[in-house]
Amino acid sequence: ETGVTQSPTHLIKTRGQQVTLRCSSQSGHNTVSWYQQALGQGPQFIFQYYREEENGRGNFPPRFSGLQFPNYSSELNVNALELDDSALYLCASSLTGGHYGYTFGSGTRLTVV
Amino acid sequence: AQKVTQAQTEISVVEKEDVTLDCVYETRDTTYYLFWYKQPPSGELVFLIRRNSFDEQNEISGRYSWNFQKSTSSFNFTITASQVVDSAVYFCAQISNFGNEKLTFGTGTRLTIIP
Numbered sequence: 001e002t003g004v005t006q007s008p009t010h011l012i013k014t015r016g017q018q019v020t021l022r023c024s025s026q027s028g029h030n031t032v033s034w035y036q037q038a039l040g041q042g043p044q045f046i047f048q049y050y051r052e053e054e055n056g057r058g059n060f061p062p063r064f065s066g067l068q069f070p071n072y073s074s075e076l077n078v079n080a081l082e083l084d085d086s087a088l089y090l091c092a093s094s095l096t097g098g099h100y101g102y103t104f105g106s107g108t109r110l111t112v113v
Numbered sequence: 114a115q116k117v118t119q120a121q122t123e124i125s126v127v128e129k130e131d132v133t134l135d136c137v138y139e140t141r142d143t144t145y146y147l148f149w150y151k152q153p154p155s156g157e158l159v160f161l162i163r164r165n166s167f168d169e170q171n172e173i174s175g176r177y178s179w180n181f182q183k184s185t186s187s188f189n190f191t192i193t194a195s196q197v198v199d200s201a202v203y204f205c206a207q208i209s210n211f212g213n214e215k216l217t218f219g220t221g222t223r224l225t226i227i228p
Contacts, residue, residue, distance in 0.1 A: 004157075033215065042117075042204055042218030043158070056215060088156055098214040099146045099165075104158035 002027055004105035006091050012111045013081050019110060021076040023091030026103045031055070031096060032074040034066060037088040037107070049074055050096070078110075086112045115140045117205050119219035126195055127227050134190045134222045136205030142166075145209050147181065147188045148216065152202040164188065192224075200226045 005024040013019050025032050031050045035043035045058035049068035063079040072093070078085055088109050092102035116139040126132045138147060145166045150158040162172065164181050172179050176196075180189045192199055202223045206216045 035216075040220075042206075042220045043216070045215040045217070048215060058215065090156075090158065092158075092216075098216060099163075099208050101148065101160050101163050102158075102216065103160070104150075106155055106157040109156070 004091055004093050004103050006089075006105035006108050008108060009106065010109045010111075012113060015081055015083060015112055017081050018077065018079045019081060021078075021089050021091075021108045021110070023074045023076070023093075023105060025072045025074065025091075025093035029093035029095050029103065030072050031094045031098065032068055032072065033092045033094070033098065033102065034074070034076045035090040035092065036060070037090060039087070043090055046076070081112045083112050086110060115142075115145075115207055115209060115217040117207055117217055117219035119205055119222050121222045122220070123223045123225070125225040125227055128197060129194050131191060131193050132195055132224065134192075134203050134205075134224065136188045136190065136219060138186050138188060138205070138207050140207060140209055142209040145207055148206045148208070149179065149188075149190050150204045150206060150218075152204060152221070154201075158204065161190075195226045197226045197228050200224060 033048040034046040037043040047057040048055045052068045068074045088107040090107045091105045094102045118137045147164045149161040176193045178191045202221045204221045206218045208214045
């Protein structure tokens, strides 16, 4: 059973650019959630996808968008990058909702300069 | 709205000492779930335990134990006979039974075990 895989592991972008982060969910999991973790903080919920549809969104602007594919993998896209977008982006998968617990990937460390 | 408070920002103890990490939660829901996650330097969040609001039994797993008390809205985590490998950031989190079941995290406690 493979876990959650995220790519790339590290990324440096310039302010104003766009970035795409990728996530492969754990085998058998149909729900993917994305979290942003700023340095020294707890992860903050960005949004969740269930069966290719957005199923809830946190307090993030529309320039944060996502996709889920038929194989349940997912992408997080961020447009018009700002310096404050620098953070660890964590992907988590679960089976139909998260109250049984989420499996997290190791994250993508995004640095915006 | 849900909120999780981890008042201890950093804790350092000498190896083999016991240590307790505090977690206080707030929610208006009667059904909710509480979690502890461990975040080593590699970054991924490692699931430790899940508790639902109807089960107040304490749990022990090896050197780890958890004390859930609804009366004080607390879900504390104790490591007995700590080891260097326990050094990490520990997060308490909760989910309500409604909506998208997003995790609401505390700010974490950085635990350092001194050899």
